[in-house]
Amino acid sequence: MHRLLCALLLTTAAAVDTDKTCASDDCMAAKQVPVALLGVGGVGRALVEALVGARTHHKDVYGLRFDVKVLADSSGYLAGDLDDAQLQSAAAAKADGKKLPGATKGDVDKAVASLGEGALVVDVTASGSTTPLLIEALKRGQKVVSANKKPFSSDQAAYDALVGHPIRHNNVRHESTVGAGLPAIAALNRLSMADDKVRKIAGTFSGTLGFVMSGLEAGRPFSEVVLEAKAKGYTEPDPRDDLGGVDVARKALILARGLGWRLELSDVNVEPLYPPEMASLTVDDFMAKLPSLDEDFAKRAKEAKARGEALRYAATVEDGRLTVGLVSVSTSSPLGSLSGTDNLVEYYTTWYDPSPLVVRGAGAGAGATAAGALADMVELSV
Numbered sequence: 001m002h003r004l005l006c007a008l009l010l011t012t013a014a015a016v017d018t019d020k021t022c023a024s025d026d027c028m029a030a031k032q033v034p035v036a037l038l039g040v041g042g043v044g045r046a047l048v049e050a051l052v053g054a055r056t057h058h059k060d061v062y063g064l065r066f067d068v069k070v071l072a073d074s075s076g077y078l079a080g081d082l083d084d085a086q087l088q089s090a091a092a093a094k095a096d097g098k099k100l101p102g103a104t105k106g107d108v109d110k111a112v113a114s115l116g117e118g119a120l121v122v123d124v125t126a127s128g129s130t131t132p133l134l135i136e137a138l139k140r141g142q143k144v145v146s147a148n149k150k151p152f153s154s155d156q157a158a159y160d161a162l163v164g165h166p167i168r169h170n171n172v173r174h175e176s177t178v179g180a181g182l183p184a185i186a187a188l189n190r191l192s193m194a195d196d197k198v199r200k201i202a203g204t205f206s207g208t209l210g211f212v213m214s215g216l217e218a219g220r221p222f223s224e225v226v227l228e229a230k231a232k233g234y235t236e237p238d239p240r241d242d243l244g245g246v247d248v249a250r251k252a253l254i255l256a257r258g259l260g261w262r263l264e265l266s267d268v269n270v271e272p273l274y275p276p277e278m279a280s281l282t283v284d285d286f287m288a289k290l291p292s293l294d295e296d297f298a299k300r301a302k303e304a305k306a307r308g309e310a311l312r313y314a315a316t317v318e319d320g321r322l323t324v325g326l327v328s329v330s331t332s333s334p335l336g337s338l339s340g341t342d343n344l345v346e347y348y349t350t351w352y353d354p355s356p357l358v359v360r361g362a363g364a365g366a367g368a369t370a371a372g373a374l375a376d377m378v379e380l381s382v
């Protein structure tokens, strides 16, 4: 069976090299997949570790070997046959705050282009500036994996060029853009393939806001829970980046586009968890003013509790509208029974109604996100 898998991979891998150093007797060679890895931050470094750690597993089970030939950060890059020791030492240098050797404009694009058809371009940056590179890569027959949601949640034209509808999942995988390693887009794909019509998607996509909602449900003041979330490092340095809801809106937009909806981020109705007059304050002033919101949140949480409900900061995709904000849901629903920092997505469809299909688990963390990207890389390569 395993020999057959190896033989199949070899005969279908016309555009790629094979690795003749395969240790196992029954697998003569592994399909070598050239990789350009863009981004060496928390997720990029976790991906380097995961990729190196999974070498034997990928070779023995899938007959695959990923060869990183381009490694880039925001201002520099390494190119060539980078071995595992070089990758790990570059990752360690990045963890120490160093920069990769400097690149001039266009160098990384040229290095990626030189990898040719069939190569994987993996975007684990946090920048929208990679969008043209990803689009060009797809045009030349390369494949794209991304944990970076910006290219997929900017203008519709970029999304169409990258993903289209139905999702071109043989060429592009962006699973980790929504819910880190959770198979939220994969679930959507399978529903679409079965023509199981999606009536509604409701989800919480922010561990930080999940933590805040659990605190409110437990009767704690809003300001106290936000302060604790900040102290624990759950929030961005400016907590408004979380409390504003835009990150949640980007993820929900990616799911809505996965349904074939055509809309822009500006079409999403986002309710931030603070009033507009607090938007322009310094971070310190914002934190100092937070207690002024406690009374209103406590009242809303108490009213929800009296109805057997709980407050959640959720995205809802339904009836052609995408809304992001506070909702009050039954504590017996999947969303209402959620606690802590987990993410959860409910899909209400022809076959999953009234009980929805639910995907739930850790929705953040460099390791889980890198694992999602690595699974995408394997799926595009076998």
Ligand SMILES: NC(=O)c1ccc[n+]([C@@H]2O[C@H](COP(=O)([O-])OP(=O)(O)OC[C@H]3O[C@@H](n4cnc5c(N)ncnc54)[C@H](OP(=O)(O)O)[C@@H]3O)[C@@H](O)[C@H]2O)c1
Binding pocket: 038, 039, 040, 041, 042, 043, 044, 072, 073, 074, 075, 094, 099, 124, 125, 126, 127, 129, 130, 147, 148, 149, 150, 176, 177, 179, 180, 363, 364, 365, 366, 369
């Ligand atoms: N961490 C999570 O829990 C999580 C969960 C789901 C999704 N994600 C997504 O995963 C991505 C990476 O997250 P992270 O936490 O690793 O971010 P990060 O620590 O900020 O790292 C981003 C990396 O991208 C590099 N970069 C920026 N622009 C670039 C460009 N144009 N070309 C090449 N490299 C570029 C940066 O370079 P410098 O080092 O030079 O600045 C840095 O190495 C983000 O899009 C994030 O939203 C993260």
